[in-house]
Amino acid sequence: MELIATHKAFFEGLSNVRDIFILGHGLADVDEPYFSEIMERVDRTATRWTVSVYNDLAERRERLGAYGIAPHLVRYSGDDRVQLTSRQLTLGSSRPFQ
Helix, strand or coil, X not given: CHHHHHCHHHHHHHHHCCEEEECCXXXXXXXXXXXXXXXXXXXXXXXXXXXXXXXXXXXXXXXXXXXXXXXHHEXXXXXXXXXXXXXXXXXXXXXXXX
């Protein structure tokens, strides 16, 4: 995909990521190439995922399982209970991913 190629350095910088937060994301079919690229880069046995959930827990579990994310590494939380530090929001460079 062109967007993945354009941001190659971003994706290559994911190898040391151990915590991934998904906030307000639909996890649609169109996102599959991006999740596949992420899954190729992170440690699938150790990377922990925190996923915000509104009313669609079963759907989120199914989708993340389809992406190959182990259920025991996923924590589901309401948006109001997830707190991030500025360090957690910085990934690889000072430029935001667009």
